[in-house]
Amino acid sequence: MMEKLTILADAAKYDAACTSSGADRHHQAGMLGSAVSRGCCHTFSADGRCVTLLKVLFSNVCAYDCAYCVNRRSNDVPRCSFTPRELCELTMGFYRRNYIEGLFLSSAVIQNPDYTMELMIKALGMLRREYRFNGYIHAKAIPGCDQRLVWEMGLLADRMSVNIELPSEESLIKLCPDKGKAPILGNMAQIRDGITQSKSELALYKHAPKFAPAGQSTQMIVGATGENDLHILRLTQGLYRRYGLRRVFFSAYMPVGSSPLLPALQSGYQPPLLREHRLYQADWLLRFYQFTAEEILDDAHPNFDPNLDPKCCWALNHPEFFPVEVNKADYEALLRVPGVGVTSARKIIAARRHAKLSFEHLKKLGVVLKRAQYFLLCDGRQMDGLRFKWEVLPSRLTALPDAAAGQQLSLFDAKGA
Amino acid sequence: MGYCYRYDGTFPGFLCAVRDIYQYHEPPALFLLADDPTPSLYEDRWVATRPVLADRVYDRLHIRMGRRALLMVEEGFLTCVPDREVLLCRFIDFALQTGKGAEKRLDNYAVLELGKAIRHLQRECELLTGFVRFSDYGGLLVGEISPKNRVLPILKVHFCDRMAEETFLLFDRTHGEALLHRPGETQIIPAQDFQPPPPGQEERAYRALWRRFYDTIAIEGRINPKLRQTHMPKRYWAHLTEFQKDDAPSLPSSS
Numbered sequence: 001m002m003e004k005l006t007i008l009a010d011a012a013k014y015d016a017a018c019t020s021s022g023a024d025r026h027h028q029a030g031m032l033g034s035a036v037s038r039g040c041c042h043t044f045s046a047d048g049r050c051v052t053l054l055k056v057l058f059s060n061v062c063a064y065d066c067a068y069c070v071n072r073r074s075n076d077v078p079r080c081s082f083t084p085r086e087l088c089e090l091t092m093g094f095y096r097r098n099y100i101e102g103l104f105l106s107s108a109v110i111q112n113p114d115y116t117m118e119l120m121i122k123a124l125g126m127l128r129r130e131y132r133f134n135g136y137i138h139a140k141a142i143p144g145c146d147q148r149l150v151w152e153m154g155l156l157a158d159r160m161s162v163n164i165e166l167p168s169e170e171s172l173i174k175l176c177p178d179k180g181k182a183p184i185l186g187n188m189a190q191i192r193d194g195i196t197q198s199k200s201e202l203a204l205y206k207h208a209p210k211f212a213p214a215g216q217s218t219q220m221i222v223g224a225t226g227e228n229d230l231h232i233l234r235l236t237q238g239l240y241r242r243y244g245l246r247r248v249f250f251s252a253y254m255p256v257g258s259s260p261l262l263p264a265l266q267s268g269y270q271p272p273l274l275r276e277h278r279l280y281q282a283d284w285l286l287r288f289y290q291f292t293a294e295e296i297l298d299d300a301h302p303n304f305d306p307n308l309d310p311k312c313c314w315a316l317n318h319p320e321f322f323p324v325e326v327n328k329a330d331y332e333a334l335l336r337v338p339g340v341g342v343t344s345a346r347k348i349i350a351a352r353r354h355a356k357l358s359f360e361h362l363k364k365l366g367v368v369l370k371r372a373q374y375f376l377l378c379d380g381r382q383m384d385g386l387r388f389k390w391e392v393l394p395s396r397l398t399a400l401p402d403a404a405a406g407q408q409l410s411l412f413d414a415k416g417a
Numbered sequence: 418m419g420y421c422y423r424y425d426g427t428f429p430g431f432l433c434a435v436r437d438i439y440q441y442h443e444p445p446a447l448f449l450l451a452d453d454p455t456p457s458l459y460e461d462r463w464v465a466t467r468p469v470l471a472d473r474v475y476d477r478l479h480i481r482m483g484r485r486a487l488l489m490v491e492e493g494f495l496t497c498v499p500d501r502e503v504l505l506c507r508f509i510d511f512a513l514q515t516g517k518g519a520e521k522r523l524d525n526y527a528v529l530e531l532g533k534a535i536r537h538l539q540r541e542c543e544l545l546t547g548f549v550r551f552s553d554y555g556g557l558l559v560g561e562i563s564p565k566n567r568v569l570p571i572l573k574v575h576f577c578d579r580m581a582e583e584t585f586l587l588f589d590r591t592h593g594e595a596l597l598h599r600p601g602e603t604q605i606i607p608a609q610d611f612q613p614p615p616p617g618q619e620e621r622a623y624r625a626l627w628r629r630f631y632d633t634i635a636i637e638g639r640i641n642p643k644l645r646q647t648h649m650p651k652r653y654w655a656h657l658t659e660f661q662k663d664d665a666p667s668l669p670s671s672s
Contacts, residue, residue, distance in 0.1 A: 005626055009633040027581040034579040041648070042547040043659055046635040048644025052547070055634065093623045096558065096583065097551045099658070135579075254638050271638050347523070355524040364529060 004080050005090070011060040011071050012106055014256070015163075015219065016249035020052040020101040020136045022214030023158040033095060033102075033135030035158060035214075040101050053104035053138055054094055058082055058120050062108030066165070066176035068224045070256045071108045081110070084123035088131045095135055102136030102158070103127065109178075113145040117153065124156040136214075141191065144183035150190045151211070154198075159214035159246070162187045164239070167232045171225035175262075188243050191216045195244070219249035222279060223272040224262055230302040233282055233293040240286065248283060252276040278304040285310060288342055289335050307398045312338045315375060316397075319390055323377045326357050338397075339371035359383045371397060419446025421459035422502070426450045428494050429471030431502060434464040435509060436474045448502035478509070483517035489531060495567040498534035505531070538566040546575050548649070550658045551585060552613060553620050558585035559613050561656055569596045569605050577603050624658050631659040 021039030041050040057071070059081030065073040082090075087105075094100045105124065110116045120139065127133045139157035141150050154160050162184055166172050169181040191212060198211035218239065222232065236248045252271040255262070282304070285291040289311070296310050297303070305313050315322065315338050324333050326348060334345040344367040351357060351365055358378045362369060369376075373383045374393055388396065420443045424430040431448075438445055446459045479487050486508075493505050507527035512519035522528050541564050549572070551558040558580070562568070569589050576587065577598055587596040588611045595608040616624070654660045 002626060002629060006629055006633050009630050013634050013636055027578045030582070032580065032582065036546075036575070040543075040547045043631065043657065044645045044649040045631060046642065046645060047639040048641040048648065049635075049639075050648065051631070051634060054630070090626070094627060096580075097553065097623065097627075097658075098547075098549050098560070099627050101547075252639075254636060273639065350521055351523045354522055361524065365523060 001086065001090070003078075004082060004086070005056070007078050007080050008056045008058075008060060008082065011077075011108070012055045012057045012104070014070065014251065014254060015055060015104070015106055015140075016251040017138065017161060017217055017219055017247065018050055018052055018055055018104065019159075019217075019247065020138075022246060023136060025134065025213075028134055031132040031134035032092070033133055035102070035134075035136045042098070042100055052101040053136065054091055054100045054102070055104040056082070056087075056106075058087070058105055058107035058116075058123060059110050060108045061110050063111055064109050064176065064178040066179065067262055068166075068175055068221055068253065068256070082123070084119075084126045087123050088127045088133075091127060092131050092133065095133070102138070103133075104138040106140035107142065109142055113142040114149060116142050117145045117149040121149065121152050121156065124153065128156055138214075141187050143179055143187055145187065147190050150187060151194055154191060154194050154211040155209050157212055159217060160191050160212045161217045161219070162191070164188075164218045164220050164235075166225055167220050167222075167227040167235055168225070171227070175224065185243075188216065188218070188239075188245075192243050215244070215246035217245055217247040217249065219251060221253050222250045222276055224253035228302040229275070229279065229282075229304050230293070230297040230299070232279060233286075233297055236279075236283060237286055237293040250276050250279045250283070274306055275304065278306075278310060282310045290332060308394070309338075311336075312371065312397050316394055322375045323382070324375060325377045325380070326362065327352055327379055337372050337375045339368055339375075344368075419444045419459055420462045421445075421447045421449060421457040422462050422464055423449050423451045423453070424464040425466050427466060428491070429468050430464060430466040431494060431505070432471040432474040432478075433466055434462075434502070435478075435506065436470060437462065437464060438506065445503055445506050447500070481516070482509070482512035482519060486512045486517070486520045489520050489535060492535045492538060492571075493531045495570060496534040496538045497565045497567075498530070498537075501534065504534070538568070538571070541566050542568045542571045542575075544649075544653065545572060548653045548657060549576070549587065550656060552616055553623070554614055554617065556584065558583055559588070560585065561588045561590060561611075561613065563590040563652075563656070565591070567592050567594070569594055572596065573598075573603060573605070624661070628659055628661075 019039050020035070022037060023035040024037040025035040027034050039052060041052050043051045045051050060071045060077070061079045061081060062071045062073055070077065091103045095102070105120055107116050107120055110119065124137060124139060137157045138159045138161065139153050141153060141160055141162045143162055164184055165179065166175060172179060172181055194211040195215065198209065201208035202210065220232070239245050239248055252273050252275065254271055255269055282296050285296060286293065291314070295314060304310060315336070321336065324337050331345055331349060334340055334348060335342070347365045348357065348362070348367065351361065355361070356379060359369065362378070369383070373386055374388060422434045422445050424434050434448070437443070443462060447457055449455060449457065451463070478490070490505055490509060493501060493508065498504060504527060508531050511525055511527050515522060520528060523532065545562055545564060545568055549560045549562060551560040569587065572587065573596055576585070580598070582600050584599050588608060589595065593607055593609050594605055595611065596605050597603070
């Protein structure tokens with residue numbers, strides 16, 4: 001058991017998604033567990049990532065040979081599979097002790113996608129029906145499987161995902177000859193339609209079966225192939241708009257393959273962690289700050305500035321938008337100010353109903369002025385003692401501690417290259 | 418000049434003190450526990466806890482300041498902010514003057530400070546819903562925490578829902594309290610110096626599995642201890658299974 005857990009958790013660790021959010025479910029008679037919509041982190045691993053689900057592969061016996069993947073057929077690693085019962089015992093044992101929030105089940109492709117899906121569905125079905133597990137389940141659909149299997153799995157899982165793996169079709173053809181863009185997007189559309197169908201049924205019948213109530217997500221590997229940031233961001237935006245995804249995850253490529261098509265270990269490759277960070281920052285701007293991909297990057301600047309976050313960059317390129325008046329600006333305008341986030345903007349709006357706000361008030365509210373001071377006016381006035389010209393702003397903002405941390409990271413990258 | 422109120426440390430006791438403050442127009446400067454031997458410079462006022470009176474004060478506050486502000490008083494009472502009772506009294510005073518909606522007046526000192534204290538409490542609760550570790554002693558689950566705030570009344574809601582049909586005990590070492598849950602029955606009882614029994618074979622095996630999983634899941638290329646510590650402050654580590662050492666054998670029934 002120890003061996004299997006080690007092998008299959010090790011094989012699953014490159015999957016970025018480990019969230020347990022989006023589903024709200026209370027205790028049900030005879031079952032163990034619940035799900036909270038805001039999610040819950042149970043621990044943080046040494047790399048600082050949240051661990052909320054028991055993230056394992058059902059099996060790492062893979063029929064495919066994707067160049068970027070540890071579990072590819074041609075890689076010489078120990079292979080094994082869980083039996084459904086072992087997986088259920090392990091999940092229940094961990095869940096009762098409050099180690100985990102639920103199960104994240106992915107798998108290598110055993111023989112073919114349909115067969116793998118059937119095995120996974122068998123395990124998940126046993127967990128739900130026989131072990132009466134009511135906690136969170138995140139299941140990966142295997143691209144290219146049958147629609148009925150997707151539907152069956154969605155009824156058991158809270159969240160489903162299909163990995164888009166690489167940001168463009170050319171890379172996909174180059175690195176994973178067994179997978180294609182069409183089956184991946186096909187499954188994604190099936191999940192989307194399942195969710196829509198289940199929602200409309202639920203509106204009519206309270207007890208209609210729930211299909212993936214926490215929505216679907218996907219992930220892609222950044223840095224293994226040559227796409228630029230604008231391409232990735234446009235793709236992300238398209239996925240959110242067209243497939244109604246909850247999240248798109250990015251993972252900086254870790255050197256696990258030796259294919260000549262990949263950035264190799266010997267050339268001193270360092271995982272592009274800063275780039276991944278900037279992509280997540282931009283992802284947040286897309287989802288919560290009402291930005292579009294074209295606003296964040298354009299064809300003249302197709303990549304992120306390593307020294308400044310995307311929001312600051314946007315602000316510096318749009319001097320006509322600033323300064324923003326704290327006491328009058330609407331929510332959308334406040335959100336565009338670097339250093340003001342959703343929480344701060346809401347607080348400002350709530351507080352200014354009762355009193356006219358000054359910079360002192362903002363500080364007391366907990367609005368961080370480090371960056372925001374350059375872009376705000378309170379009652380027509382700048383912050384006391386603040387003197388600057390717009391032209392020097394980039395250097396001032398880059399000199400801030402956060403930005404400096406970013407710089408250190410990029411230095412680290414440069415050192416490796 | 419204020420007075421030193423001495424009460425029994427319970428929420429009804431505090432409500433009775435609030436009633437006395439307004440009844441006799443004697444503003445509080447300090448609150449102490451009735452059995453606290455600390456002398457104070459202020460004149461002492463002894464508060465007798467009367468549940469019926471406390472209920473009346475509670476209902477009255479509910480009408481005067483609204484549900485949300487009253488909820489802030491209740492949650493504020495669980496926080497660890499210094500002089501929380503005096504802060505609560507200032508908040509109550511402000512809310513009684515303002516009427517409903519006082520909790521939104523972030524320009525007021527008491528509202529802001531109480532809000533911060535409550536967020537600290539909620540943050541700690543949120544972390545602890547994940548960081549509590551139970552051990553299985555033949556069907557009885559036992560967990561231990563040492564939080565700064567009194568989190569048990571809030572954690573109760575989460576854990577009693579999640580594990581409604583389990584029997585568990587969650588011990589708060591800082592405040593000497595324990596949450597005891599049996600199917601259909603939940604209570605928070607005072608408990609001093611609780612020691613869990615030594616773990617059994619199966620329990621140790623699961624702990625070892627969990628430690629192994631924890632060690633395996635980190636990606637070597639991205640090790641980042643500072644980030645981990647930001648998300649998971651070190652004061653929680655003492656009670657986390659993944660950081661404890663134990664040379665347990667593997668599952669007896671392992672394959």
